[in-house]
């Protein structure tokens with residue numbers, strides 16, 4: 001089995017790395033890397049640019065000094081006189097070499113300062129982008145693929161500063177060498193560039209091959225990181241052991257790695273073949289250039305001194321052309337990853353929440369009008385034509401089989417999703433017209449799978465948003481959720497870190513975590529309380545207390561309860577029964593218990609299963 005999630009646009013982008021594209025992209029890349037560098041550290045960016053400019057000037061001066069030295073030494077006359085003549089050029093040569101060495105150190109210091117800052121900034125922009133998208137974006141397979149690619153783009157962003165610097169340095173030394181070489185004889189310059197071309201083409205093709213290979217392995221790479229997370233972390237450690245899954249998971253990991261390795265090896269072999277052909281052609285080209293120098297010297301077109309200068313200039317220009325090409329190819333590859341990053345930011349922008357500006361207060365009435373909802377990529381509606389009204393002061397319960405659409409409906413009511421058809425109105429205003437953060441200020445949600453934040457108890461309750469009443473409000477919420485008993489047993493009380501992986505961190509049981517999650521919802525001064533299977537992990541006493549409290553909580557709130565505990569929904573004022581995304585029954589507990597229908601079926605199943613449990617317990621204790 002292979003994890004594939006390749007999108008055509010990436011493949012097309014990869015295939016489009018050609019010499020022409022590279023020439024077009026390089027200035028863009030340098031501009032982009034400078035813009036990001038400017039954003040994170042202006043002084044270091046200015047310093048880098050200055051250093052590069054001065055390095056270029058030093059390079060040119062160095063070559064002029066070489067020319068001066070050779071001309072002075074190779075002229076006829078007294079040796080002492082020649083040395084005296086050469087002396088200023090030698091001093092200039094030494095001076096420029098020294099300054100360049102110092103500048104090199106400064107450049108690497110500034111680059112190493114900027115690189116990590118840029119990567120983190122790119123990562124931060126990615127996180128912000130993700131936090132601002134509509135929840136439905138995560139249901140799009142492409143979105144997840146692109147996020148993964150963008151993550152790699154963010155990581156390599158720091159490399160771009162080094163690559164950008166190398167590009168600027170190579171360009172500066174190319175210009176300096178080219179000016180000197182053209183001064184010796186113009187014919188040498190085009191010859192040299194032509195000789196470097198095969199290597200350039202080979203490098204660009206190799207970069208394309210490597211990028212495409214990486215792209216093909218994207219799905220596998222994503223699966224590897226997911227497998228790693230499951231194997232490493234404590235989350236599934238017990239199930240891996242009890243299920244004797246270690247061998248299977250390691251095997252799956254090895255198979256996936258082997259596939260990536262095969263892809264990498266094929267790309268490396270192909271790239272090496274291309275480089276070899278490029279190098280052979282480049283070698284022939286270089287021989288032609290050197291032959292041209294000899295010919296120019298032999299035909300008296302250049303002096304011996306100029307020939308010596310040409311040797312150094314040729315080396316400089318040759319090196320810089322090779323540098324330009326190889327760093328250019330690397331930078332273009334990095335640039336493609338960065339394209340993934342910026343492309344994802346654009347894509348995230350497309351999913352960015354663009355809702356209205358209305359700031360709702362605590363809702364008095366929430367109307368669900370002919371709501372239909374279909375998840376992205378699905379060919380069936382999760383909800384079809386649902387109409388119902390929730391009111392402040394009432395507890396409404398949603399019941400039904402697994403997959404009947406209860407959680408989906410609760411997410412639509414909370415404004416987490418916008419319906420694909422129909423409307424969810426908070427006091428007459430569609431959720432799509434409300435400012436999302438203001439709307440969610442009015443939502444207290446306990447989802448089925450709640451987050452176990454590696455934060456202190458206090459932060460787990462307040463979600464980092466304490467109120468003016470401080471810990472008193474936190475303790476009240478804990479008490480309401482039965483979490484006070486949990487907190488009292490913790491060494492540092494509300495300051496206890498709920499993550500065993502760190503020093504002094506504590507681990508809670510499933511039910512204790514659920515009490516904390518409930519405490520979180522009770523702490524929030526919100527007008528809508530949504531509880532999705534809130535008591536699944538609670539002991540009977542704790543569950544009883546929570547259901548008893550619901551009525552009190554509903555006094556100034558809209559309360560929505562999603563549960564499979566049919567016997568406990570008597571606490572609700574109204575029960576809505578969903579089946580395959582449709583409302584099939586609605587009424588009070590007494591009404592529904594009397595009517596034939598799905599509710600009575602569910603109720604009788606639960607009652608007989610509870611009775612069976614009681615019998616078994618009695619027999620066991622007898």
Ligand SMILES: Nc1ncnc2c1ncn2[C@@H]1O[C@H](COP(=O)(O)OP(=O)(O)OP(=O)(O)O)[C@@H](O)[C@H]1O
Nearest residue numbers: 139375376378382401402403404405406407408409
């Ligand atoms: N993010 C999603 N993307 C695609 N389909 C989804 C998504 N979430 C739920 N579904 C589908 O929507 C349907 C309704 O799911 P939902 O979670 O609302 O049911 P539920 O009644 O809450 O189920 P349960 O009792 O098991 O919690 C199911 O068929 C499910 O596969």
